[in-house]
Amino acid sequence: xxxxxxxxxxxxxxxxxxxxxxxxxxxxxxxxxxxxxxxxxxxxxxxxxxxxxxxxxxxxxxxxxxxxxxxxxxxxxxxxxxxxxxxxxxxxxxxxxxxxxxxxxxxxxxxxxxxxxxxxxxxxxxxxxxxxxxxxxxxxxxxxxxxxxxxxxxxxxxxxxxxxxxxxxxxxxxxxxxxxxxxxxxxxxxxxxxxxxxxxxxxxxxxxxxxxxxxxxxxxxxxxxxxxxxxxxxxxxxxxxxxxxxxxxxxxxxxxxxxxxxxxxxxxxxxxxxxxxxxxxxxxxxxxxxxxxxxxxxxxxxxxxxxxxxxxxxxxxxxxxxxxxxxxxxxxxxxxxxxxxxxxxxxxxxxxxxxxxxxx
Numbered sequence: 087x088x089x090x091x092x093x094x095x096x097x098x099x100x101x102x103x104x105x106x107x108x109x110x111x112x113x114x115x116x117x118x119x120x121x122x123x124x125x126x127x128x129x130x131x132x133x134x135x136x137x138x139x140x141x142x143x144x145x146x147x148x149x150x151x152x153x154x155x156x157x158x159x160x161x162x163x164x165x166x167x168x169x170x171x172x173x174x175x176x177x178x179x180x181x182x183x184x185x186x187x188x189x190x191x192x193x194x195x196x197x198x199x200x201x202x203x204x205x206x207x208x209x210x211x212x213x214x215x216x217x218x219x220x221x222x223x224x225x226x227x228x229x230x231x232x233x234x235x236x237x238x239x240x241x242x243x244x245x246x247x248x249x250x251x252x253x254x255x256x257x258x259x260x261x262x263x264x265x266x267x268x269x270x271x272x273x274x275x276x277x278x279x280x281x282x283x284x285x286x287x288x289x290x291x292x293x294x295x296x297x298x299x300x301x302x303x304x305x306x307x308x309x310x311x312x313x314x315x316x317x318x319x320x321x322x323x324x325x326x327x328x329x330x331x332x333x334x335x336x337x338x339x340x341x342x343x344x345x346x347x348x349x350x351x352x353x354x355x356x357x358x359x360x361x362x363x364x365x366x367x368x369x370x371x372x373x374x375x376x377x378x379x380x381x382x383x384x385x386x387x388x389x390x391x392x393x394x395x396x397x398x399x400x401x402x403x404x405x406x407x408x409x410x411x412x413x414x415x416x417x418x419x420x421x422x423x424x425x426x427x428x429x430x431x432x433x434x435x436x437x438x439x440x441x442x443x444x445x446x
Contacts, residue, residue, distance in 0.1 A: 134214060135222040136163040138193055139170050142224060143254025145189050151178045154247040154255040156227075156265055162252055168374055169209070169223035173243045173257075179206070179228035183445035186210050186224060198437040199375055200445065201349055201396055205336035206231055211375050218434035219370045230265060232272035233327035234334055238265060260294040263287045267295060271322035277315040284310060347444055348416055350376065350393035352385070353433065355420045357402040364400040366426040367433070371398055375437065415440040 140163055146153045156171040163170065178185060187197045190212050198221075199211040206229045213221035228240040243265065247255040257265065263284060270280050284292070292310055299305045299318065303325065307318040330337045355363040364381040372379040377396040382389070385401050385408055392399060393416055409417065418436050420429050 133164070134217075134220050135167045136165075138195060138212070138214075138222060139163040139167065139224075140252050140254070141193055142186075142189055143172070143250070144252070145192075146174070146185075147254055151175065151185070152244050152247075153178070154244055154257050155250070156243075156257060157262060159250060159256045167222055169225045171225045171227075173230065173240055174226050174228060175244065176228045176240050179208070179226065179240070182208055182210070182226055183441070186212065187442060187445075196434065196438040197441055198434055199349060199396075199441055201377075202340055202344070204231055204234075205334070205340050213375075213434055215431075215434075218430045221374050223374060230268070233329055234331040234337060235272070235326040237268040237272070237326075259287055259291040263291045263295045264298055267299070267319075268322065271319045272326055274323050275319070277319055278312045280315050280319065281310065281312050284315070345394060348393040348413070349396040350416065351398055351433075351437070352389075352393070352404060352412065352417050353398065353400045353420065354404045354417065355400055355402055356422055358422070360400075360402045363420060363426075363429070366430065367398065367400055370430045371433065415443070 143153065143155065151174065153172055153174040156173055158170065174182065183197065183200060189195075190197050194216070195212050195214050197210060197212050198218075199209075201209040201211070203209065204227070207225070207227045210224040210226060211221060212224060213219075229236050230238045230243065238261075243257060243261055245261065246258040247261075248258055250256055256262070266283065267280075269275075270283075296307045299307050299322075303322060305318050305321050307314060330341070332338060353367060355367075361381070368379050368381075376398040378392070378398070380389075380392060380397055380399045382399060382401055385399075385404055389397075389399060390412075393412075404417065415436075418433055421432070424432075
């Protein structure tokens with residue numbers, strides 16, 4: 087439970103105000119996949135991340151687990167890499183934490199966070215055991231949906247997937263274009279930018295996508311220029327849910343888990359070298375593990391919401407009242423006299439142990 091004392095009062099408040107909370111994108115939504123988290127000081131050498139990602143998809147292939155990269159596969163996962171979007175069959179998605187954790191263990195990495203912004207999506211943050219700043223997120227989905235509106239099932243996305251040169255699979259060109267079109271509509275993207283984005287797909291893929299839009303959504307898209315795309319994307323966006331539907335049990339379960347098992351963390355650093363400690367934590371964990379970073383002089387009750395919204399909060403001191411009230415796994419104490427490198431490794435280990443314990 088989020089608060090160990092006065093828990094029923096907290097739950098009553100949360101449930102009474104649940105509809106307004108759901109309508110707040112900062113609480114139950116996730117950031118755009120174009121900007122998954124606040125990227126503060128990303129690592130410059132991504133060779134290890136690329137090797138990790140390629141190994142993951144090769145492992146899924148060897149284990150006969152149907153999966154495919156949704157987009158961004160062209161460079162072989164080299165260069166600037168923070169997260170990789172992929173689809174995985176529904177039965178495997180149900181045991182995703184087990185699959186990712188086992189692969190991480192074999193590769194010398196660890197699964198540190200799983201952030202869920204949809205009942206069919208999971209943002210799995212993984213990092214190297216010996217270097218927590220070396221991190222990447224495996225952003226998985228089964229069915230692709232937004233706010234409960236289902237656009238494409240896992241089976242549809244995986245149909246006729248194509249092998250990648252270095253192991254694993256990608257979507258077919260037609261299915262990748264369908265995915266990018268519905269994603270652009272769901273996020274209300276600019277049509278002019280989408281013209282450029284979709285222009286690289288072959289004509290046969292655009293024709294197939296147009297037929298699919300007409301049959302599934304009764305939307306005509308025959309001209310892939312700014313005017314034609316703007317009209318089609320607007321119609322498709324209007325048919326999606328503006329907010330997570332509370333009538334769906336899966337949505338309620340996800341929200342409840344987020345309230346009672348926050349993915350944020352309070353780090354108590356001590357007053358000595360407070361700003362320095364907050365600085366190295368921000369550099370290592372601020373760009374991917376959490377949605378936000380805060381350095382505050384004193385804890386106050388308003389910060390409970392920040393815990394729910396996946397915020398890393400660094401404070402010099404936490405009073406006994408709140409230390410007993412907050413979940414134990416949402417509090418981490420730095421050790422005086424220990425180097426920043428070892429402090430980061432200890433914090434990453436704490437996140438890993440918390441994640442695995444919660445996902446069992």
